[in-house]
Amino acid sequence: MHNKTIGYDALTAVYQPDAVFVEHNSKAYSFTEEILSRLSHVPVYEIKDIGQLEKEFKVSRSDVFGEGKKNLVLSRFNGSFLKKCPGASPGMVCCNYYIVNLSKNCIYDCSYCFLQDFLNNNPLQVAYVNVEDLFLELENVFTQFPDRTFRVGTGEITDSLALDALIPYSQLLIPFFNRQENALLELKTKSDRIENLLDQPDPTNVIVSWSINPQQVIDLEEKGTPSLENRLYAASLCVKKGYRVGFHLDPIILSPGWEKLYRELIETLFDFISASKIEWVSLGSFRYQSSLKPIIKSRHPETLLFTGEHLPGKDGKFRYLRPLRNNAYETIRGFLQEKSKELNIYLCMETKEIWEGVTGKSPRNDEKLDRFFDL
Ligand code: SF4
Known part of the structure; x- marks a missing residue:
């Protein structure tokens, strides 16, 4: 086991936006007050609605997406929070789960991030404050289908x-999910800011999962994110606290020497976390919509994402050629299985053929996975 000892002063700095915009209809929420109390040194502006602000923002900035991350909008979400995972797209097999979008955009700036394209027209950092409405909606769905187990993730956008x-x-989600009989909360992150998780008394029904990559990939492609060791140290503290943890090796990036880098990554992972404490490891290769490529090239000219050849699949996304993906999955799966034969390893956002080719079975035939992904 790794003996790394770091304190909270070694954690990444708390994000401070340049400005906060509070939508008129979100002023009265207690969560708004709570957030503003932590931002006493940041200018706060009241706005009628976010649409006008986004329009003005777009015409006045050159790197709209990068600048958008620095401006926080507190808003009320008016639609349905709960959505089916978009991985269930044509020809793809996904780790069947639901997502809720409590906030939009991200303070990190990964070169491959699809949000650069997806949020190009509404690039501001948005946090929805009407969490009470989310809980009403979730309770309603969970009680309507008592025989199902819902996995709910908050880390899609x-x-x-x-x-x-x-x-x-x-601090709100964990106590709510603690009380549910048929639902699990999945917090997906690259962060090391886990103080609030450690402060919670009960880790029941919560899985925290970290996206990890070799440190060289983090340095080049995941700007602003905590180091691999900081992520794993945070994960080890969560394990100690009793949280279930998972890891996403996603996106796997096949730059020169990737085998060695991913072997080392897996060594480091098990230095911090023992295999018996890992709920699952998911593997996913780099994929993108064609419209994202020019944005990546212009915002991240140093990227190594496009060193290989990519072809579009049935869902329109470009991926490494199938034999390369297969080889990467088999190789990395082999590294993981050298560490433990018991690990649950799954492929996310992949075709049924690839899944079967690599694992020897279709995803719905894997009882171990069904324990977690039973819908
Ligand atoms: S951490 Fe995720 S959401 Fe944030 S920039 Fe990176 S890929 Fe995008």
Whole structure:
């Protein structure tokens, strides 16, 4: 086991936006007050609605996406929070789960991030403050289907914990999920800001998962994110506290020498966390919509993402050629299985053929996975 000892002063700094905009209809929420109390040195502006602000923002900035991350909007979400995972797209097999989008955009700046394209028209950092409405909606669905187990993730269009020191969703979500009989909360992150998680008395029904990559990939492609060791140290503290933890090796990036880098990554992972404490490891290769490529090239000219050849799949996303993906999954799966034969390893956002080729079975035939992904 790794003996690393770091204190909270070694953690990444708490995000401070340049300005906060409070939508008129979100002023009265107690969560708004809570957030603003942590931002006493930041200018706060009241706005009618976010649409006008986004329009003005777009015409006045050159790197709209980069600048958007520095401006926080507190807003009320008016639709349905709960959505099916978009991985269930044509031809793809996904780790079947639900997502709620409590906030939008991310303070980190990964070169491969699809949000650069997806949020190009609404690039501001948005946090929804009407968490009470989310809980009403979730309770309604969970009680309607008592025989199902719901896995609910909050990290689809944001990082679940990167802002938690400032916008402490976890302090509300964890006690709510502690009380549920048929639901699990999945917090997906690259962050090391886990103070709020350690402060919670009960880790029941919560899985915290970290996206990890070799440190060289982090340095080049995951700007602003905590180091690999900081992420794993945070994960080890969560394990100690009793949280279930998982790891996403995603996106796997096949730059020169990737085998060695991913072997070392797996060594480091098990230096910090023993295999018996890991709920699952997911593998996913780099993928992108064609519209994202020019944005990546212009915002991250040093990237190594496009050193290999990529082809579009049935879902329109470009990926490494199938034999390369297969080889990467088999190789990395082999490294993981050298450490433990018991690990649950799954492939996310992949075709059924690849899944079967690599694991020898279709995803719905894997009882171990069904324990977690039973829907
Ligand atoms: S951590 Fe995730 S959401 Fe944030 S920039 Fe990176 S890929 Fe995007």
